[in-house]
Amino acid sequence: MRRLLVATLATALTLAGSAIPAQAAPAPGGAGLGDEYFPDYGNGGYDVSHYDVRLRYYPDDDRLTGTTTILATATQDLSSFHLDFVLDVASVKVNNRPAAFSREGDHELVVTPSRAVTRGGAMTVVVQYSGVPSNKVAGGITAWVRTPDGALAVGQPEEAWWWFPSNDHPSDKATFDVSVAVPDGVEVVSNGVMPRNPAREILGWTRWSWRSIHPQATYLAFLAIGQYEITRDTTADGQQVINAYSDLLTPAFEDAAKASVERTAEVVDWESGLFGPYPFEARGGVVAPPDTLTFALETQTRSVYSSGFFRSGSNTSVVVHENAHQWFGDSVSVDRWKEIWLNEGFATYAEWLWSEEQGEGTAQELFDYLYASKDADFWTVAPAAPGASEIFGDAVYDRGAMTLHQLRNTIGDQDFFELLRTWVSEHRYGDANTVEFTTLAEKISGQQLDELFDAWLYTPAKPAVPGAAALTA
Numbered sequence: 001m002r003r004l005l006v007a008t009l010a011t012a013l014t015l016a017g018s019a020i021p022a023q024a025a026p027a028p029g030g031a032g033l034g035d036e037y038f039p040d041y042g043n044g045g046y047d048v049s050h051y052d053v054r055l056r057y058y059p060d061d062d063r064l065t066g067t068t069t070i071l072a073t074a075t076q077d078l079s080s081f082h083l084d085f086v087l088d089v090a091s092v093k094v095n096n097r098p099a100a101f102s103r104e105g106d107h108e109l110v111v112t113p114s115r116a117v118t119r120g121g122a123m124t125v126v127v128q129y130s131g132v133p134s135n136k137v138a139g140g141i142t143a144w145v146r147t148p149d150g151a152l153a154v155g156q157p158e159e160a161w162w163w164f165p166s167n168d169h170p171s172d173k174a175t176f177d178v179s180v181a182v183p184d185g186v187e188v189v190s191n192g193v194m195p196r197n198p199a200r201e202i203l204g205w206t207r208w209s210w211r212s213i214h215p216q217a218t219y220l221a222f223l224a225i226g227q228y229e230i231t232r233d234t235t236a237d238g239q240q241v242i243n244a245y246s247d248l249l250t251p252a253f254e255d256a257a258k259a260s261v262e263r264t265a266e267v268v269d270w271e272s273g274l275f276g277p278y279p280f281e282a283r284g285g286v287v288a289p290p291d292t293l294t295f296a297l298e299t300q301t302r303s304v305y306s307s308g309f310f311r312s313g314s315n316t317s318v319v320v321h322e323n324a325h326q327w328f329g330d331s332v333s334v335d336r337w338k339e340i341w342l343n344e345g346f347a348t349y350a351e352w353l354w355s356e357e358q359g360e361g362t363a364q365e366l367f368d369y370l371y372a373s374k375d376a377d378f379w380t381v382a383p384a385a386p387g388a389s390e391i392f393g394d395a396v397y398d399r400g401a402m403t404l405h406q407l408r409n410t411i412g413d414q415d416f417f418e419l420l421r422t423w424v425s426e427h428r429y430g431d432a433n434t435v436e437f438t439t440l441a442e443k444i445s446g447q448q449l450d451e452l453f454d455a456w457l458y459t460p461a462k463p464a465v466p467g468a469a470a471l472t473a
């Protein structure tokens with residue numbers, strides 16, 4: 001209302017020939033968010049608060065149809081805006097009016113509303129679409145994986161493009177409702193809680209509904225569709241624990257997977273003791289069909305694991321890692337992809353703390369081992385400036401964890417764990433970067449830590465460790 005008045009006044013003054021400049025004309029929203037490593041990921045000009053993704057999936061021919069409704073607020077006067085998406089769009093509506101749309105590059109959908117959206121104004125964007133996600137290549141990849149009995153939408157940083165239109169960047173998080181209708185007898189697993197049990201929809205079809213009630217990055221939304229055994233439990237404080245195991249796992253893999261993933265609630269309780277209260281509404285894990293995924297991902301509230309992690313018995317370390325990400329990565333997200341060590345270094349360090357707790361080697365022993373054994377190549381990548389191709393490289397994980405261990409040795413256990421807890425509570429459900437972390441570390445410890453962080457995070461060379469000469473291989 002106030003905005004409208006200002007615009008009218010400016011127009012009137014312009015018409016009267018006043019020297020006061022006219023209101024700037026609505027402008028197109030940007031095709032990216034200025035991410036140095038991935039310039040066209042995410043979009044400018046609006047901020048999403050909620051995604052409602054309502055789909056139907058045909059496993060036999062990998063066909064997806066449906067509608068995503070996006071609730072957003074314009075952050076500028078918008079004549080047009082982008083969404084990141086690759087499937088075939090049938091129609092777009094903005095604030096209940098049909099909008100024009102076109103494609104740019106391999107994953108940009110450009111939407112031109114019939115009326116410009118005013119800065120600060122609400123936008124309801126309804127996109128109707130269909131397509132065969134496994135046929136779409138973008139950024140040189142197809143992140144959607146077709147499995148023998150369904151599909152997996154699990155990936156980082158690219159994933160959302162293949163199943164819902166979005167502002168695909170961790171700096172714009174939103175709540176989600178995801179519902180998928182599938183042929184009776186097929187299971188659908190996603191994030192958060194099930195607001196209702198799977199329900200028969202029309203003859204032969206069942207709809208599954210999932211809800212994320214805390215802000216979630218687009219890459220952390222996932223789908224696992226196929227034949228799954230679903231286990232359900234509740235924690236002492238009433239939180240849903242839902243795990244899912246592919247029916248395609250052989251018995252040995254299934255047992256090893258359960259011996260690990262069924263301990264999720266215990267692991268999360270242990271991590272809560274270190275990092276502060278668990279930030280989300282549900283817990284769990286999903287184990288993918290054999291030979292379909294090569295990694296695990298900290299999909300919010302319910303991580304997804306490659307079955308390969310369980311090839312030789314239990315692996316609680318990966319459960320510790322992915323669940324540590326619920327604090328470091330999911331609740332506190334990177335504001336730019338180059339900050340990824342804030343996720344991976346911390347989740348790796350959680351594995352070291354678990355190892356220490358289990359009596360399988362202390363964090364210091366793990367540090368010493370890596371310091372002595374890593375080759376020259378390893379030291380050429382700086383964790384806080386790894387380059388786009390190295391965001392999942394060893395330096396981000398291992399040198400990131402080594403950095404935290406050096407920090408802990410320098411400031412002491414009390415300040416170190418207070419720092420971790422303050423970090424997650426100050427940035428809960430938001431995003432953050434390395435400078436904010438190092439600033440907080442100096443504030444809490446009262447120490448000047450530039451030298452340590454320069455050497456460990458930003459310099460592509462092996463840092464010296466006082467008194468560690470004996471460790472060099």
Ligand code: ARG
Nearest residue numbers: 155156295296297298344392
């Ligand atoms: N964040 C995941 C993890 O730490 C790694 C994902 C790697 N992604 C990929 N496409 N390889 O466990």
Ligand code: ZN
Nearest residue numbers: 321343344347
């Ligand atoms: Zn990780």
